[in-house]
Structures are given as structure tokens and as C-alpha cells.
Amino acid sequence: MVTIASQTVNQEIIHLADLRALNDGKERWNHLLNKDGRNRALLISAAPGAPPDPHIHSDFNEFWIMLDGETEYQIGQYVPFTAKWGDVVIAPAGYRHDIRSTGTGPWNMRLVVGPQWSNHDIKGIEPSKFIPLPQAEPANLIHTSYEWMLERHGTENNWGEEVVLDQRNRVNFIHSIPGSSNNPHWHPDFDEWWVVLKGELEWRVGKKDPFRAGPGDVVFVEKGYRHDIVTVSDESAVRLAVTNRAGVHIYDGDDPAPKE
Ligand SMILES: [Fe+2]
Ligand SMILES: [Fe+2]
Incomplete structure (x- = not known):
């Protein structure tokens, strides 16, 4: 049974199963989960093949928490990588990001976290050369698996x-x-x-x-x-x-x- 209304913000608990049920059959959908003065946390689900929207934010770091499915991220000049359940991905300020669902199931979910204001209008330039992700320790890895x-x-x-x-x-x-x-x-x-x-x-x-x-x-x-x-x-x-x-x-x- 679906126990959430659509676009309810800052609810004490939101069950993922309810969000799946609420959006059953939709190829792409968003659900605003939290707005807390610092962040806006939006759950996005996109079917494989959904058109990407590569862009840059020059003035804030954005991060994603991966849920269902598989999603390919290309961040800045780094080689594209696939993220899945529980992974955390960061696009530092000024790094172009291009995000594509690659999973086979209907649900390819990511929770995107940015500030309450956010501008997605700067499209940036695709890198001419990719470099490998650095071997580094947390925090703030581009991809924390x-x-x-x-x-x-x-x-x-x-x-x-x-x-x-x-x-x-x-x-x-x-x-x-x-x-x-x-x-x-x-x-x-x-x-x-x-x-x-x-x-x-x-x-x-x-x-x-x-x-x-x-x-x-x-x-x-x-x-x-x-x-x-x-x-x-x-x-x-x-x-x-x-x-x-x-x-x-x-x-x-x-x-x-x-x-x-
Ligand atoms: Fe606490
Ligand atoms: Fe973004």
C-alpha cells in the first residue's frame, strides 16, 4: 500500500517500496525528499536510454547516493564508471557531469544532493581526453563504492x-x-x-x-x-x-x- 503523498518533503520516513509503487510504470520520475535549508535531496529514477543532461555547477559540490540499478557517471575529465547500490559519487564544483542509466531493470535510482538553489544551465564541454580516477582514501572520492x-x-x-x-x-x-x-x-x-x-x-x-x-x-x-x-x-x-x-x-x- 502506498502510504506517501506525492512530493511530500521532510517526511520522518519514506519507504523506498512506496516510492516504487507510487511511480510504477513511469520511465523517468523525480521525488523531492528533503529540503532542510542546506540541501535539496531529490530522488531520480530514469530508465536505461533516458536522455542525459550533462552540465556544470561552478559554485557547489553535488553528490549522489545510488540506489536501485546501475548508472554510468562521467565526472570532469575522469573515465566513466558505473555506480550501483550504496555507492556515493561526487561532482566537485566546476566538474562537468554526464549521468546515464545503464541498468536493465525499470528502476535506476539515485538520490541527488545539492543546495536548495541550483542552476543546471551551464552545459560545459566534453573532455578531449580521459584520465583514470586517482587511487585515494576517503573522504571526497569521486566514487566511493x-x-x-x-x-x-x-x-x-x-x-x-x-x-x-x-x-x-x-x-x-x-x-x-x-x-x-x-x-x-x-x-x-x-x-x-x-x-x-x-x-x-x-x-x-x-x-x-x-x-x-x-x-x-x-x-x-x-x-x-x-x-x-x-x-x-x-x-x-x-x-x-x-x-x-x-x-x-x-x-x-x-x-x-x-x-x-
Ligand atoms: Fe544525530
Ligand atoms: Fe548537477
């Missing part, structure tokens, strides 16, 4: 690593083992949101009823609410957490959260 992150850190323990860190955002890739939870806290100056990539997690937010999210679900918690997150699946869970750069946390024992 989900599978590589799991290989890099393993799935035995709790861990987190920053994959995006710029003026607007800090994005952490977080792996949590069954039964584990983070320390309850709240944020005074930013709304936080997450994309679940693996397993099932339970959010406990203020005095609200706890709720659960699984792969592809997007959770949004307004600033000022105490929250903690528990891994409730038998398998470990992976989520991406999007905060502002400073990422100020206020834990229990300090000031109580202003919202309930």
Missing part, C-alpha cells in the same frame, strides 16, 4: 567513516552490528537525515513511537529532537548519515533536547 567500504572495514564490528566532507555537508558511512545502538543525542543547528543501505534499524525520536527503516528508506529528524538508532536486524546494518560540516552533537547529561 559501497562494496569497497565493506571490504575495507569488514562487517564484524561497528565502524564509521566520512565519505563526504565539504562546506555544506558531512556524510558518514556507518556500519552497526545486530543489537548495537548509538548514544542518544540531539542537534541544535541542523536537521539530520539518513539513507539505510543494509539491514534494519529502529529510530527512537523524542517521545514519538519508534519506527523502523530498511534498505533504501530515507529517515529525516528535525533539529532539537533527541534520537538514537538501534540495529534490529539479525544481519549488520549500513546507513549513510548526512549532517552539516560541524556536526555538533549534544549528549544526555548536557542540555536536554528542546523538542519532544
Whole structure:
């Protein structure tokens, strides 16, 4: 059953299955998920062969979180690469980006994150020569592969690593083992949101009823609410957490959260 209205913004939880159901049969669609003052997060699904729209933003970094299907990215002068579930892709400011669905299924989904304003009118020039992606460490790789992150850190323990860190955002890739939870806290100056990539997690937010999210679900918690997150699946869970750069946390024992 579809439980979301079309274009509802900053909903506490959006289930990916509901978005698929809402858009069944459409070749290309967008759904605005979050607008939080810093970012605009738009879910895009495009069938293979959908016309691309290569362009440049000179004044902000843009990033994508990959969900269903396979998508080819060509960023700046780098050789094109294919991204799939859980991968994070960044186009630094001034890097032309050309994005094409290459998967075979109906769903080729990516969540694009840019500022609330965004200009897609500058088309740029196709590179005359491609160069390989550099071998480098996170954060801010052009392509952070989900599978590589799991290989890099393993799935035995709790861990987190920053994959995006710029003026607007800090994005952490977080792996949590069954039964584990983070320390309850709240944020005074930013709304936080997450994309679940693996397993099932339970959010406990203020005095609200706890709720659960699984792969592809997007959770949004307004600033000022105490929250903690528990891994409730038998398998470990992976989520991406999007905060502002400073990422100020206020834990229990300090000031109580202003919202309930
Ligand atoms: Fe863009
Ligand atoms: Fe938080």
C-alpha cells in the first residue's frame, strides 16, 4: 500500500517500496525528499536510454547516493564508471557531469544532493581526453563504492567513516552490528537525515513511537529532537548519515533536547 503523498518533503520516513509503487510504470520520475535549508535531496529514477543532461555547477559540490540499478557517471575529465547500490559519487564544483542509466531493470535510482538553489544551465564541454580516477582514501572520492567500504572495514564490528566532507555537508558511512545502538543525542543547528543501505534499524525520536527503516528508506529528524538508532536486524546494518560540516552533537547529561 502506498502510504506517501506525492512530493511530500521532510517526511520522518519514506519507504523506498512506496516510492516504487507510487511511480510504477513511469520511465523517468523525480521525488523531492528533503529540503532542510542546506540541501535539496531529490530522488531520480530514469530508465536505461533516458536522455542525459550533462552540465556544470561552478559554485557547489553535488553528490549522489545510488540506489536501485546501475548508472554510468562521467565526472570532469575522469573515465566513466558505473555506480550501483550504496555507492556515493561526487561532482566537485566546476566538474562537468554526464549521468546515464545503464541498468536493465525499470528502476535506476539515485538520490541527488545539492543546495536548495541550483542552476543546471551551464552545459560545459566534453573532455578531449580521459584520465583514470586517482587511487585515494576517503573522504571526497569521486566514487566511493559501497562494496569497497565493506571490504575495507569488514562487517564484524561497528565502524564509521566520512565519505563526504565539504562546506555544506558531512556524510558518514556507518556500519552497526545486530543489537548495537548509538548514544542518544540531539542537534541544535541542523536537521539530520539518513539513507539505510543494509539491514534494519529502529529510530527512537523524542517521545514519538519508534519506527523502523530498511534498505533504501530515507529517515529525516528535525533539529532539537533527541534520537538514537538501534540495529534490529539479525544481519549488520549500513546507513549513510548526512549532517552539516560541524556536526555538533549534544549528549544526555548536557542540555536536554528542546523538542519532544
Ligand atoms: Fe548537477
Ligand atoms: Fe544525530
